[in-house]
Amino acid sequence: MHAHPDDETLTSGALLATWAAAGLPVTVVTCTRGERGEVIALPGTTSEGLGHLEGDGPKLATHREGELAAALAALGGGDAAAVAHVYLDRVAVPGLAAPGGDVLFEDSGMAWVAPGIAGPDPAATSGFARVPLDDAAARLAVVVRERRPAVVATYEPGGGYGHPDHVRAHEVTVRALELAADPAARVAGRPLPGEPWTAALWQAVAPEAHVRAARRALAADEAARSLAARAGLTFADPDEALPPVARPAAALGDVVAVETAPVLGRVLAALRAHATQVQHAQAAGSDALRTAGVLGWYALSNGVLAPLRARETYTVGPAPRRSVGSAR
Structure with missing residues (x-):
């Protein structure tokens, strides 16, 4: 959804x-x-x-x-x-x-x-x-x-x-x-x-430590830095406040991880299909990036080069039984 x-x-x-x-x-x-x-x-x-x-x-x-x-x-x-x-x-x-x-x-x-x-x-x-x-x-x-x-x-x-x-x-x-x-x-x-x-x-969701490590590794990668310089892109600060998707490991609860590597080609092709919204989607060639859990990168309209991480993480549970509030 x-x-x-x-x-x-x-x-x-x-x-x-x-x-x-x-x-x-x-x-x-x-x-x-x-x-x-x-x-x-x-x-x-x-x-x-x-x-x-x-x-x-x-x-x-x-x-x-x-x-x-x-x-x-x-x-x-x-x-x-x-x-x-x-x-x-x-x-x-x-x-x-x-x-x-x-x-x-x-x-x-x-x-x-x-x-x-x-x-x-x-x-x-x-x-x-x-x-x-x-x-x-x-x-x-x-x-x-x-x-x-x-x-x-x-x-x-x-x-x-x-x-x-x-x-x-x-x-x-x-x-x-x-x-x-x-x-x-x-x-x-x-x-x-x-x-x-x-x-x-x-x-x-995403483990906070993984997000920070991926940002740090991407900003240090020579190929990524070269692309950023040519295309006028920036890197996210690994030490800044993170968006809601990122959570401390202790707060994640039951999770399932989906590995990106086996379907990386499909994901990159799909990112490129959204060309009005996503730019510079490509695979990483650095062993250091892959070791840091980064398989590639892309940028959105904010011009920030973002890591394509090696796995997606989801909290897993039954459908909540509580009400989320009245319609607005």
Whole structure:
């Protein structure tokens, strides 16, 4: 369950590719089309000359839909059917606004408030972060009941790096799993369609020490420093405050680690497919980087070269039984 096109690869690319490579059923649910995203128009990539899309929500949405389709095919090893996909606002639920030609859930926008940490866009007054909780959660619950997954993966409560749509996606996922498992669940006064189903909740996290070590190793790598100098990129400070995704080892609890190396080619291809959002995605050639748990790097619109870490980490547990609050 992800907020925008590109989040599925940046957050869960190794997990999705690993399951697809094993022949397991995989479905990505995307909440919005990233209409308010910044655009990297980098010469020599498929984003070259696309700077005009920034600020044109409908056209950027259409373009990012195409990038997402290409990324999912890459994660599936070139098989477009290996990773299924659903836009959350295309899911029909009796009593809720019906899917149609209009986009129901839009990107809420964001602003960089610190290196690698986002906050709300003060200019945005609508978007997915403001959608009533059960409007979105009921749609995801229907998908869960239809697909009957063992696991639903999403962000931790802080949304990974603070983006308001990521935070809302976490809230929606928690509520959706409650609804999906409840035989008496009702939405808009009507029974929730489908048979009850319980799935485990996986939340993407990262050991704080690993994040700091990866940042430190990347900033010291000769090839990475050369690229940064040529492309005008910077490095994140390994000693600064980290985004919510990073946690002390003692606070992680039960976790599962997914190794990136076996599916590195798929993940890099998917990152490159999101060319308006991701730049300079490439594998690392240094033994020192690999020893530090870094298999490559990439940069987002903030111009910070980030490590592509050797494993993804998820907290593992049953779907929470508590309420996450009233719809807003």
